[in-house]
Amino acid sequence: MNRPLGVTVSRYILDNQRLHPEATGELSSLLSELIVAAKTISAEVNMAGLADIIGLSGKVNVQGENVQKMDEFANNTIKKRMASCGYLCAMASEEDEDIIPVVDGYEGKYTLAFDPLDGSSNIDVNVSIGTIFSIHRRRTSLTMGQGAKEDLLQKGSEQVVAGYIIYGSSTMLVFTTGDGVHGFTLDPSVGEFFLSHPNLKIPARAKYFSINEGNSQYWDDSIKRYISYVKEIDEADGRPLSARYIGTLVSDFHRNLITGGIFLYPSDTKDAGKPSGKLRLLYEAAPFAMLIEQAGGRAITGDGRNILDIEPESLHQRVPLIIGSKHDVDTVENFLLEG
Ligand code: AHM
Ligand code: MG
Numbered sequence: 001m002n003r004p005l006g007v008t009v010s011r012y013i014l015d016n017q018r019l020h021p022e023a024t025g026e027l028s029s030l031l032s033e034l035i036v037a038a039k040t041i042s043a044e045v046n047m048a049g050l051a052d053i054i055g056l057s058g059k060v061n062v063q064g065e066n067v068q069k070m071d072e073f074a075n076n077t078i079k080k081r082m083a084s085c086g087y088l089c090a091m092a093s094e095e096d097e098d099i100i101p102v103v104d105g106y107e108g109k110y111t112l113a114f115d116p117l118d119g120s121s122n123i124d125v126n127v128s129i130g131t132i133f134s135i136h137r138r139r140t141s142l143t144m145g146q147g148a149k150e151d152l153l154q155k156g157s158e159q160v161v162a163g164y165i166i167y168g169s170s171t172m173l174v175f176t177t178g179d180g181v182h183g184f185t186l187d188p189s190v191g192e193f194f195l196s197h198p199n200l201k202i203p204a205r206a207k208y209f210s211i212n213e214g215n216s217q218y219w220d221d222s223i224k225r226y227i228s229y230v231k232e233i234d235e236a237d238g239r240p241l242s243a244r245y246i247g248t249l250v251s252d253f254h255r256n257l258i259t260g261g262i263f264l265y266p267s268d269t270k271d272a273g274k275p276s277g278k279l280r281l282l283y284e285a286a287p288f289a290m291l292i293e294q295a296g297g298r299a300i301t302g303d304g305r306n307i308l309d310i311e312p313e314s315l316h317q318r319v320p321l322i323i324g325s326k327h328d329v330d331t332v333e334n335f336l337l338e339g
Helices: 009-018 026-044 069-083 120-125 213-218 221-231 249-259 283-294 328-339
Strands: 056-060 066-067 088-093 110-118 130-138 159-167 173-174 181-187 192-197 208-210 261-265 299-302 322-323
Touching: 009 026, 009 088, 009 181, 009 192, 026 110, 026 130, 026 159, 026 173, 026 261, 069 110, 069 120, 069 130, 088 283, 088 299, 110 120, 110 283, 120 130, 130 249, 130 283, 159 249, 159 283, 173 192, 173 249, 173 283, 208 249, 221 261, 221 328, 249 261, 249 283, 249 322, 261 328, 283 299, 283 322, 299 328, 322 328
Parallel strands: 088 110, 208 261
Antiparallel strands: 056 066, 110 130, 130 159, 159 173, 173 181, 181 192, 261 322, 299 322
């Protein structure tokens, strides 16, 4: 459908719902509630440099990392709003070890997995951060009331919506319902997201590579060889690629989506070793994998498998992630296969 610019995200969601006569409107309403939470977080993030809220809260989350006050704020905002929205049966958050129940009597047919504030080490230094979300249809019957862990432990290929909000020089919402990737920019003066980037497609070839090169001594040989390869001079092949690494997955992904790029967080042997890399499957890798495929790119894990095909075993499972422009993910895959 050709939509004029100036379309609000609410109007866009309702128009889309009309294209699906079987839709009950529940998913649309769920998204609308999530967008209110995103706007609340965006307002707070913009105040972070001024407000007392900035800085460490002194708590440690389930990953053993310091929880910052903004993380807590974002986590609580999403949990409180979504627990009584009436469309969810359970949630999972990076900041909570167990599944998060919804308010009794408000159980619905979807699940929500989210990273409330990704790139939290960047909050204090005024570098862009984001929220990531992934929505599945529940597996257990609605008559069961509250959802169970199995409702959340579903493959990425079963997602019905995936998206993120980036709190950057402007706040943007980017999401897919399986019908392309669409980006909306927040106009803070009216408090509305407007369609600004319809039908985003990632360029087939990367301009940038994004990886934490500080870990290079800890990588497998295949990744070491690939990163040397992208730095070789071969102008006909567009190499060397330029390096860009923000350290906020949302922001690195967003830039690469628009300009063409490849992001890698492979396994490494640093400290006790990160055999599964650092990033989490349910609320980091899987939603970005759905987005990248909808935008014409690819996402694989360290053995070349499609991220969307991985059957999750636990809520906070980590997974090596290689994601971005198709040509470049294909090339990494060849390096991986050569070993
Ligand atoms: P977070 O969810 O605690 O913010 O951690 C995830 C972040 C990603 O946004 C980013 O891609 C990665 O960690 C950066 O890790 P590193 O500092 O090891 O390069
Ligand atoms: Mg994160």
